Amino acid sequence: MITKLEKIKPLLQRKVFNNKTYLYSQIIKNERLKRNMTLEEMAKGICSVSYLCKVEKNVIEPEESYIRAIFEKVNLDYDKVGKNIMEDGVKKMLHHYLNRNYAGIEELYLRIDEGVFNSFNHLVKAMHFLIKKEYREFREAIKTLDKIKDTLLRDDLGVLVFLVVEYYIQTYQFLEAYEHLQYLHDEEFECRELNWLIHEQHFRVGLNLGRYPMAMNHYLELMKDINIGYPMKKQAVFKLMLLSLKAEEYFEEVKEEVQDFRVEDEDYDYFLEVAYWKLVILLKGKNYLISFERIVENKLHQDIRFVALLVYAADNINDESYKKRAVKIAEEFAYQETDAFLYKLIRFFVLKMTSDKPHLVVDYLKYNLLPVRYTSHHHLLSRAYEEYYLSYLCKSSKYKEAVNFLTKQKSG
Incomplete structure (x- = not known):
């Protein structure tokens, strides 16, 4: 540019x-x-x-x-x-x-x-x-x-x-x-x-x-x-972002720091930022069901960022009813042209939850997400599709491709 x-x-x-x-x-x-x-x-x-x-x-x-x-x-x-x-x-x-x-x-x-x-x-x-x-x-x-x-x-x-x-x-x-x-x-x-x-x-x-x-x-x-x-609000959000890093290995410790984090403010953008990062922390602690329910109960899925977290959570819940609800919400969402990358990620999870043919999911990855792997990145969801593709390569005995993919992943 x-x-x-x-x-x-x-x-x-x-x-x-x-x-x-x-x-x-x-x-x-x-x-x-x-x-x-x-x-x-x-x-x-x-x-x-x-x-x-x-x-x-x-x-x-x-x-x-x-x-x-x-x-x-x-x-x-x-x-x-x-x-x-x-x-x-x-x-x-x-x-x-x-x-x-x-x-x-x-x-x-x-x-x-x-x-x-x-x-x-x-x-x-x-x-x-x-x-x-x-x-x-x-x-x-x-x-x-x-x-x-x-x-x-x-x-x-x-x-x-x-x-x-x-x-x-x-x-x-x-x-x-x-x-x-x-x-x-x-x-x-x-x-x-x-x-x-x-x-x-x-x-x-x-x-x-x-x-x-x-x-x-x-x-x-x-x-x-x-x-x-x-702004104090910015400081609070950035602290949550840092805690999201720590949550993967020390979730219980982070949970204690976050549970008393309350937002009583008319600034809706600030409320959404706080809600988003608290959900990321929950998801990194593998609290998929709680995350799903909080997004739905608070009607956060009117924002595409939360639709993305919703389908990610549903994909990790071993219950078809949650997957169907997430797919329905994702398919009814009014996407904008500016939502292109998150839309691609959401479609991956929707396809993964609805298709019984893994090769269709892999084809979708090859044509939609893998080409933008080094230009567009999501801190949580990108890892999910990369792990899925790597698993597919290993299950298909494509070990050389898997090693190349993993090597590029680490170097990137």
């Missing part, structure tokens, strides 16, 4: 002008690319190509006469530059996102003035599309920003990468997220909310990819006393 990703580090380390110059750079480059004009065509009759190139890269302070001439050439109003920027718009957006105030982001989005182009408004647009899961529009917004990334101020470049990583996390593409995060490693930005959100991403990605030292390091960074203002 971000082209020439290797350019991010040098761009973060360069010095740029933090006055109207960067706005000229963004506007001119965006307008030129939008019109499919070459540097030569844009510069013709106004300045040299090398001069325009430096203007676009924001490495010189251009003379006003040149900027006015370029603006006139593409019918832009020079006097409107910067007039449609929302004060602290990006910082407010990040603060809202950190605190799950999506209504606040919606309000910022509705205030966008589509006059002269600026990256700040475009970053708010991208965030709006991301929280709405309008991924096609999100990718288009990122594509525009990617083309002018060498004109962005340092923090705004960090926000661009953050948004792309957040998209990959939302769509379970944790390896892509990890690759992008390498370019933000050890970077410190002026906006503290941006720093906190990037630490969160490192934690989530590390947890899902089994890179536990990475996850723990960033968890400890977030929990430092100096992080005054960091």
Whole structure:
């Protein structure tokens, strides 16, 4: 999604002008690319190509006469530059996102003035599309920003990468997220909310990819006393996520820590996050029946994440009635285009519970899940289909394939 990703580090380390110059750079480059004009065509009759190139890269302070001439050439109003920027718009957006105030982001989005182009408004647009899961529009917004990334101020470049990583996390593409995060490693930005959100991403990605030292390091960074203002709710959820790791081997110990964990809050997203990770802990302790009943009783299966946990639990319950209920719920769920990966996982469990022909399940895996094995990953369910496929290979005496599969699994 971000082209020439290797350019991010040098761009973060360069010095740029933090006055109207960067706005000229963004506007001119965006307008030129939008019109499919070459540097030569844009510069013709106004300045040299090398001069325009430096203007676009924001490495010189251009003379006003040149900027006015370029603006006139593409019918832009020079006097409107910067007039449609929302004060602290990006910082407010990040603060809202950190605190799950999506209504606040919606309000910022509705205030966008589509006059002269600026990256700040475009970053708010991208965030709006991301929280709405309008991924096609999100990718288009990122594509525009990617083309002018060498004109962005340092923090705004960090926000661009953050948004792309957040998209990959939302769509379970944790390896892509990890690759992008390498370019933000050890970077410190002026906006503290941006720093906190990037630490969160490192934690989530590390947890899902089994890179536990990475996850723990960033968890400890977030929990430092100096992080005054960091949401307590986030701290609580991350603690549950860490306990889910411990639950596999020390369930009884974790159970005691979790059983008194109560959520009395009007924040429904927070309630769902807590409920989700408490269920993951129960499932890792092999409490399949209790997990199933809690999902159904609390009507949590209206969220696809819980449908996935439901079919996983039902598959491990030795009772056909539970399997039938889970299959019915899964088949009646109104899936969205954005649910693609979880839908594939759910279909695997549904097929496994309803088909008496293992080769059909294996064929499904070969064409739907194994091809995305290294790009999309679920911390609990991916292991289930991998173990099923490995078991099938061994039962079919395909030992060489099984060894290759297991070797790639461990190296991945």
